[in-house]
Amino acid sequence: DSGVTQTPKHLITATGQRVTLRCSPRSGDLSVYWYQQSLDQGLQFLIQYYNGEERAKGNILERFSAQQFPDLHSELNLSSLELGDSALYFCASSVGTVSLNTEAFFGQGTRLTVV
Amino acid sequence: EDQVTQSPEALRLQEGESSSLNCSYTVSGLRGLFWYRQDPGKGPEFLFTLYSAGEEKEKERLKATLTKKESFLHITAPKPEDSATYLCAVQGGGGSNYKLTFGKGTLLTVNP
Numbered sequence: 442d443s444g445v446t447q448t449p450k451h452l453i454t455a456t457g458q459r460v461t462l463r464c465s466p467r468s469g470d471l472s473v474y475w476y477q478q479s480l481d482q483g484l485q486f487l488i489q490y491y492n493g494e495e496r497a498k499g500n501i502l503e504r505f506s507a508q509q510f511p512d513l514h515s516e517l518n519l520s521s522l523e524l525g526d527s528a529l530y531f532c533a534s535s536v537g538t539v540s541l542n543t544e545a546f547f548g549q550g551t552r553l554t555v556v
Numbered sequence: 557e558d559q560v561t562q563s564p565e566a567l568r569l570q571e572g573e574s575s576s577l578n579c580s581y582t583v584s585g586l587r588g589l590f591w592y593r594q595d596p597g598k599g600p601e602f603l604f605t606l607y608s609a610g611e612e613k614e615k616e617r618l619k620a621t622l623t624k625k626e627s628f629l630h631i632t633a634p635k636p637e638d639s640a641t642y643l644c645a646v647q648g649g650g651g652s653n654y655k656l657t658f659g660k661g662t663l664l665t666v667n668p
Contacts, residue, residue: 443599474655483660484600484643497655531599533656543588543647545656547599 444468447532447548455556459520462551466513466534472496473515474535474545475507479528490515522555529553558583558648562659569634569666577629577662579644589627590656591620592643600643634666 444467454460466473475487477500486499490509501507504522509515519526529552533545561580569575581589588607592600604613606622613620617638619630629642641663645656 443601445599476658484645484658486655486657489655499655529597533599544590544602544605546602547592549599550597552597 443546443548445532445534445546445548447530447551449551450549451552451554453554453556454522456522456524458522458555459518460522460553462517462519462530462532462553464515464517464532464534464548466515466532467546470534470536470546471513472535472545473509473513474533475501475515475517476531476533476547477528478531478550484531487517519553524555527553527555558646558657560644560646560657560659562642562644562662564662565660566663567665569631569664571635571666571668572633574630574632574634576631577642577644577664579627579629579659580625581627581644581646582625583646583648583657585648587647587649589622590645590647591618591627591629592645594641594643594661603642631664634664636666636668639664639666 446465448463471492474489477485487501489497507517529550531550533547535545559582563578591603594600604620609624617632621628641661643661645658
């Protein structure tokens with residue numbers, strides 16, 4: 442158990458709908474990262490938050506947004522869903538400060554299926 | 557832009573047959589190189605962090621090494637339970653950007 446909790450584990454929804462994925466980081470971790478994993482693309486970085494502020498953006502679509510709350514949990518919102526958005530979505534957390542121990546620990550993921 | 561290339565894409569070994577996985581990278585200012593193991597349908601599980609060329613780390617049958625351009629994950633006398641996808645990632649740049657750039661992974665199958 443990595444200590445990172447993601448809910449829900451599975452989500453099936455229709456095209457055009459909106460969903461929210463939730464992530465609780467490990468205790469003490471200030472940074473949260475979201476990744477998308479599909480069969481052909483591998484793990485793609487979406488966005489990073491550090492202590493409530495956005496710090497880095499990757500290949501995140503405009504239909505997607507995220508935020509980190511004061512209690513450090515994070516939510517990833519996916520809207521106007523398309524079939525191609527079907528993937529595993531992972532959250533990871535790390536201490537996120539300037540130190541040697543910057544490894545990230547991953548949750549078990551949310552499998553999103555858009556039908 | 558940081559890039560990571562892993563080879564081979566897939567590797568099939570017999571139990572006890574040692575081998576190595578390769579991770580080639582280009583990064584602006586390497587902060588760390590990470591190895592993860594991922595089982596089907598699960599999240600990546602952290603294995604090692606390497607910070608500078610010449611560094612080595614070991615864990616059970618796994619040993620990771622780092623040069624200025626690549627990293628190797630050596631698997632000694634593997635067992636079927638070592639079967640998984642092994643992912644390499646780099647963390648580069650400066651400031652507070654701690655994102656990891658991943659390779660596509662090597663799918664390792666160890667047959668009994």
